[in-house]
Amino acid sequence: MTTIRVPATSANLGPGFDSIGIALELYLTLTIAEPRATWFIEHEMGVDVPSDEHNLIIKTALALIPDLTPHHLIMKSAIPLARGLGSSSSAIIAGIELANQLGKLDLTQYDELQIAVRLEGHPDNVAPAIYGGFVTATYDEVEADAISAPFPAARALTYIPDTELLTSASRAILPEKIPLRAAVTTSSSANVLVAAVLRGDLETAGRMMERDQFHEVYREKLVPHLEQIREKARAVGACGTYLSGAGPTVISMVPVDEADEILGELQQLPLTGQWLNLAIAPAGLLIEA
Numbered sequence: 357m358t359t360i361r362v363p364a365t366s367a368n369l370g371p372g373f374d375s376i377g378i379a380l381e382l383y384l385t386l387t388i389a390e391p392r393a394t395w396f397i398e399h400e401m402g403v404d405v406p407s408d409e410h411n412l413i414i415k416t417a418l419a420l421i422p423d424l425t426p427h428h429l430i431m432k433s434a435i436p437l438a439r440g441l442g443s444s445s446s447a448i449i450a451g452i453e454l455a456n457q458l459g460k461l462d463l464t465q466y467d468e469l470q471i472a473v474r475l476e477g478h479p480d481n482v483a484p485a486i487y488g489g490f491v492t493a494t495y496d497e498v499e500a501d502a503i504s505a506p507f508p509a510a511r512a513l514t515y516i517p518d519t520e521l522l523t524s525a526s527r528a529i530l531p532e533k534i535p536l537r538a539a540v541t542t543s544s545s546a547n548v549l550v551a552a553v554l555r556g557d558l559e560t561a562g563r564m565m566e567r568d569q570f571h572e573v574y575r576e577k578l579v580p581h582l583e584q585i586r587e588k589a590r591a592v593g594a595c596g597t598y599l600s601g602a603g604p605t606v607i608s609m610v611p612v613d614e615a616d617e618i619l620g621e622l623q624q625l626p627l628t629g630q631w632l633n634l635a636i637a638p639a640g641l642l643i644e645a
């Protein structure tokens with residue numbers, strides 16, 4: 357049996373709105389079992405996630421090959437839904453790879469990126485799930501390009517609230533226009549962030565992560581815990597804290613050898629969600645035969 361493995365992603369990293377992302381060691385796996393008369397996807401994600409051809413993974417595969425032979429599929433996912441950790445990207449990429457495997461399409465990573473961006477819309481969300489590591493990406497509504505590089509040694513202390521926030525709702529709150537000064541500060545911070553990552557300078561990269569004015573300033577009212585975590589994280593030695601994807605998850609990037617201690621401090625905050633101490637995943641989409 358073939359198993360497809362896709363990592364979670366964390367998009368934006370502050371000023372890299374719609375352009376920068378990382379892959380995280382939290383996975384969706386999809387096992388392709390036997391052919392059957394109709395599609396069936398076995399999973400433990402609850403009744404709101406369809407188990408037939410309406411499931412996002414199968415819908416994606418059928419968008420590529422409408423007459424694909426139905427199969428029994430088994431999905432296991434540790435990526436929580438609608439939390440800003442790329443759950444929809446992981447499902448879409450698993451669906452593209454499902455069509456690739458069953459339909460023997462021989463898609464390259466570049467091909468998969470083009471399809472995934474057209475379906476999902478955000479290159480910073482899908483590209484790290486394909487390539488792994490730290491990814492800078494761009495999409496001009498025609499073509500997507502992405503470059504992946506290793507991220508400096510770090511842990512991503514990840515706060516996942518109990519409640520969902522759909523990307524569509526979190527985007528609806530953003531303005532059509534951004535003041536030029538804010539755009540210049542933010543895009544120049546993103547540039548320095550990328551250079552710092554490539555030089556292995558986690559401290560500078562972390563400082564740049566807190567300089568966004570493209571989206572966090574507007575989304576703050578939906579995620580009051582962002583400022584609360586950022587303030588405490590600064591006080592206890594984190595390098596930088598940002599809203600992961602469209603939220604509501606918040607990530608503090610910290611040095612590996614201080615991660616357990618800083619996590620212990622952050623867990624003292626009066627918050628009811630879940631904390632995870634995650635590694636950055638060096639690899640993206642993998643096929644396990």
Ligand SMILES: Nc1ncnc2c1ncn2[C@@H]1O[C@H](COP(=O)(O)OP(=O)(O)OP(=O)(O)O)[C@@H](O)[C@H]1O
Binds near residue numbers: 481
């Ligand atoms: N494994 C899955 N199987 C089927 N549908 C899924 C799966 N994962 C996500 N979805 C669908 O995607 C929706 C969430 O997408 P959304 O873009 O709002 O959030 P996200 O991808 O988790 O966050 P972000 O884009 O900010 O990282 C879910 O409500 C569900 O409909």
Ligand SMILES: N[C@@H](CCO)C(=O)O
Binds near residue numbers: 478
């Ligand atoms: N860059 C996107 C990621 C979510 O898909 C956003 O922040 O809305």
